[in-house]
Structures are given as structure tokens and as C-alpha cells.
Amino acid sequence: MLFKLRFAKPYIINKLETASILSGIPKKEIWGWNVDAWRYPFVNSKEVAKTLDRRQMKILEIGAGKYSQVAYEFDKTYSNITISYFDEASKAEIQSKFETIKRDYKLLSNYNISKIDVTKISGKYDVIILKSVLGGIFREKSFQNAEKLCKNLVNKNLNNGGILVTIDNGKSIFERLMANFGARKNGWHYILINELNMATEQIGFGFFSFVSVSIRLGKFGNWVEKLMYLMDLIMYHLIKSHQTVICSVFVCQNDSIKKRK
Numbered sequence: 001m002l003f004k005l006r007f008a009k010p011y012i013i014n015k016l017e018t019a020s021i022l023s024g025i026p027k028k029e030i031w032g033w034n035v036d037a038w039r040y041p042f043v044n045s046k047e048v049a050k051t052l053d054r055r056q057m058k059i060l061e062i063g064a065g066k067y068s069q070v071a072y073e074f075d076k077t078y079s080n081i082t083i084s085y086f087d088e089a090s091k092a093e094i095q096s097k098f099e100t101i102k103r104d105y106k107l108l109s110n111y112n113i114s115k116i117d118v119t120k121i122s123g124k125y126d127v128i129i130l131k132s133v134l135g136g137i138f139r140e141k142s143f144q145n146a147e148k149l150c151k152n153l154v155n156k157n158l159n160n161g162g163i164l165v166t167i168d169n170g171k172s173i174f175e176r177l178m179a180n181f182g183a184r185k186n187g188w189h190y191i192l193i194n195e196l197n198m199a200t201e202q203i204g205f206g207f208f209s210f211v212s213v214s215i216r217l218g219k220f221g222n223w224v225e226k227l228m229y230l231m232d233l234i235m236y237h238l239i240k241s242h243q244t245v246i247c248s249v250f251v252c253q254n255d256s257i258k259k260r261k
């Protein structure tokens with residue numbers, strides 16, 4: 001028993017921290033809520049891992065929010081990173097979060113914060129990130145147009161070998177119970193893994209992490225989310241559908257989407 005615990009504990013801690021040393025900035029600052037569950041598919045993507053080994057890229061995050069700016073995960077790549085917002089309300093919060101991060105951690109990349117509409121992007125990038133953006137732009141049935149937007153971004157705005165990473169809220173098994181709460185009642189589209197299936201790589205994760213509580217309940221909420229994540233690590237091996245977070249990576253090859261192997 002003692003033997004089992006000695007070996008199980010580092011494994012669990014290791015899983016909880018899933019490569020949190022990717023950058024010096026704490027993952028809570030980067031991901032905001034349900035940190036480990038949202039981060040799991042991202043850090044387990046082979047295409048993302050390959051890109052994190054590159055240097056001096058041009059990176060753009062679309063629709064960043066006050067709690068979460070995934071672009072900081074790429075800080076160690078010594079890149080030019082644009083963190084963009086769409087609604088004016090987020091501008092000051094993203095700017096002040098940047099000032100705090102700049103003060104508290106040694107940043108390795110250059111940053112620029114600007115307003116960008118995903119439907120009107122100009123220029124080419126090596127990485128484009130959208131976290132929890134598509135489901136709000138393409139609500140309910142209009143989500144079928146989301147893939148068209150991804151295709152356009154790959155064709156027009158990615159350099160060869162570049163990646164478009166979209167991390168979306170998955171449709172959990174509890175979706176019907178939750179239909180009248182939060183963003184769900186406003187028609188937000190929660191995706192299944194077979195949507196956006198033109199992606200070069202797709203990774204789903206999570207079973208219980210379908211709600212976030214850390215922002216409302218502080219430290220207690222953090223522990224609840226950690227517990228949900230631990231249960232997710234088990235459920236993930238048992239149930240392969242209705243994951244709560246889905247990361248889709250589109251790789252650009254000769255100005256179009258590289259096909260899945």
C-alpha cells in the first residue's frame with residue numbers, strides 16, 4: 001500500500017501540473033478557470049508541442065478575455081505576440097493584466113495588444129489562437145459556418161507550417177440539465193469532437209469540468225475544479241465522447257489545411 005502511494009502521488013501531482021513549466025507565467029494567470037482541464041488537450045497536442053519548439057514566430061490570439069490569454073503559453077518562443085480583444089470592455093483589463101505580468105515575470109517575447117475582428121484579419125501569422133470564441137460567434141445551428149472561417153484563416157492568414165488552434169467548450173453529457181444556465185441559454189454552441197473535423201488534429205478532454213466555479217467561489221472553487229480534473233483524468237479513459245474541452249489544430253500546408261493522418 002505504502003509502495004503504491006509513493007509512486008501514485010508523483011504521478012498525480014505530475015498530471016495536475018501537466019507541463020506547467022512551459023512558461024514562467026503561472027497557468028492560472030494564463031487560463032483563468034478550469035485551468036488543468038482546459039490546458040490538458042492543448043499541452044497534449046503534438047502540433048502545439050512542435051510549434052512550442054520553434055522560435056521567433058508571429059503569433060495572434062483572437063478574442064482574448066480578462067481572465068484568459070492563452071498566447072502567454074508561447075512566451076518562451078521569443079516571438080512577436082499580439083493579444084487581441086474584440087469588445088472594448090476587455091481592452092483595459094487585458095492591458096492591465098499585461099502590465100502586471102510584465103512586472104512580475106520575465107517576459108521573453110514582445111507583446112502588442114490591439115483590437116481585431118476575426119472576420120477581418122490582415123497579415124500572416126505562424127500561430128493563431130481562438131479560445132472559447134467560435135461557439136459565441138456561430139451560435140446554435142450557424143456553427144456549420146465555423147469551419148469555413150477556420151479554412152479562411154488557414155488559407156489567408158497562416159504562413160506555411162503555421163497552426164490555427166481553436167479550443168472550444170465541448171458538449172457534455174450533462175448539457176440538457178444545464179440548458180437554462182449561463183451562456184447556454186443564449187444559444188452558445190457547445191461542440192462535439194466530430195465537428196470541426198477538417199482539423200489536422202483534435203483532442204478532447206473532460207467529463208465533469210463542464211462548469212467553472214473558481215471565479216465565483218475563489219480558493220474553494222479552485223479545489224472543486226482540481227477535484228473535477230482528477231475525476232476527469234479517470235473518466236477520460238472510460239468515456240470517449242462528450243468531452244468538455246475540445247482543442248482543434250489546423251496545420252497550414254501550401255496555403256491549405258494539412259490532412260489528418
Ligand SMILES: C[S@@+](CC[C@H](N)C(=O)[O-])C[C@H]1O[C@@H](n2cnc3c(N)ncnc32)[C@H](O)[C@@H]1O
Nearest residue numbers: 063064065068086087116117118131132133136
Ligand atoms: C467567452 S469569451 C472568451 C474570452 C477568452 N478567450 C476566454 O477564453 O476567456 C468570447 C470572446 O469572443 C470575442 N469575440 C466575439 N466576436 C468576435 C469577433 N467577431 N472577432 C473577435 N473576437 C470576437 C468576445 O469579445 C469575447 O472576448
